[in-house]
Amino acid sequence: MNVLVKPSLNVFDxxxxxxxxxVLLIYQGLFDQQMIKxxxxxxxxxxxxxxxxxNVKKKVFNIMMEGLQNICKHQFLxxxxxxxxxxxxxxxxNHHHIFTGNTIHNSKIELVSSKIEQVxxxxxxxxxxxxxxxxxxxxxxxxxxxxxxxxDMARKSENPLEYRFFPINENYSFxxxxxxxxxx
Amino acid sequence: MNTDSxxxxxxxxxxxxxxxxxxxxxxxxxxLSLINITENKLSGMDVHDSLKRKIFHxxxxxxxxxxxxxxxSDVLSDNIFLIGQEGESYNVHLGGILPKATVQNxxxxxxxxxxxKRSDLRKSYYDRLFVTKLGSDNxxxxxxxxxxxxxxxxxxxxxxxxxxxxxxxxxxxxITH
Numbered sequence: 001m002n003v004l005v006k007p008s009l010n011v012f013d014x015x016x017x018x019x020x021x022x023v024l025l026i027y028q029g030l031f032d033q034q035m036i037k038x039x040x041x042x043x044x045x046x047x048x049x050x051x052x053x054x055n056v057k058k059k060v061f062n063i064m065m066e067g068l069q070n071i072c073k074h075q076f077l078x079x080x081x082x083x084x085x086x087x088x089x090x091x092x093x094n095h096h097h098i099f100t101g102n103t104i105h106n107s108k109i110e111l112v113s114s115k116i117e118q119v120x121x122x123x124x125x126x127x128x129x130x131x132x133x134x135x136x137x138x139x140x141x142x143x144x145x146x147x148x149x150x151x152d153m154a155r156k157s158e159n160p161l162e163y164r165f166f167p168i169n170e171n172y173s174f175x176x177x178x179x180x181x182x183x184x
Numbered sequence: 185m186n187t188d189s190x191x192x193x194x195x196x197x198x199x200x201x202x203x204x205x206x207x208x209x210x211x212x213x214x215x216l217s218l219i220n221i222t223e224n225k226l227s228g229m230d231v232h233d234s235l236k237r238k239i240f241h242x243x244x245x246x247x248x249x250x251x252x253x254x255x256x257s258d259v260l261s262d263n264i265f266l267i268g269q270e271g272e273s274y275n276v277h278l279g280g281i282l283p284k285a286t287v288q289n290x291x292x293x294x295x296x297x298x299x300x301k302r303s304d305l306r307k308s309y310y311d312r313l314f315v316t317k318l319g320s321d322n323x324x325x326x327x328x329x330x331x332x333x334x335x336x337x338x339x340x341x342x343x344x345x346x347x348x349x350x351x352x353x354x355x356x357x358x359i360t361h
Contacts, residue, residue, distance in 0.1 A: 010200050011279055011356075012279075012342060014193075014202075019207075021189060028197055029203060084203075088190055090185045164191075166191055174191070
């Protein structure tokens, strides 16, 4: 007999956790361009099925692309940590939420935090100006372009970015970024 | 949801060694995307082609069974797809919520297939091919026979009764070289 009479602690537990949190899609693993294409395609289909407003769909899609490109750029390809990157999309009555997660070296935490805080402190016009400057800097040098993704996500979502660093060990942390998109 | 709850879900997947985790409302198009993702994942893990073929086959067959069962019910629920690594093997799970009547049918079919010896699987498979016109029950059995043949393993399942009407059913198979 193959019936597991006790509730499974693995598959069903994960299923109910994701279901109760209204997770639309979650993927954890290494990302490459083909993977991004596939995940975007899945998300588009999901959003169509959910009858999501066209404007919201466009924002979700564009912000996802931005987040996924960031993951691709910063993910660790070696086995320095067991924490693969992650993408999760959920929704509630008022927002769609896009979560991206990837490992980050602890030496970069301060820089990343300051960039996000800078972005969150600006209004629409301020973000527009900052974006122009950042784009110019990205043409001059790659280092100067850091943070362009955050500015772009903040502009498109029209909501503050939320984030947290979860320590893994003395050298690395897991960085989760949350972008909220209003359903209206 | 917030960053804390996201991290908890992520930790669940990582701690249980799920290397691919997907949840959503699967249809044929999504199934193809799922196969692409798995293919990418397995390529990155340097998995033997024959193993990949087994995993894909399992995914396709189980998904079609679940999709077909979903269509027969009034409720279209999300499915969950997971690949976990255990030593040299991969455990592949595909599950969702289904009406009890449908679940019973699926389980009986799985149990029938699992009683067959490996040497009998092939004969049963081809015998059934000739009677598929008789109805969907035989197509289901055919699909299960196909999985068992290709993976060479029993098809395990997890069954959780949710209420008077629905149950959670997930198929699982372990796939090795």
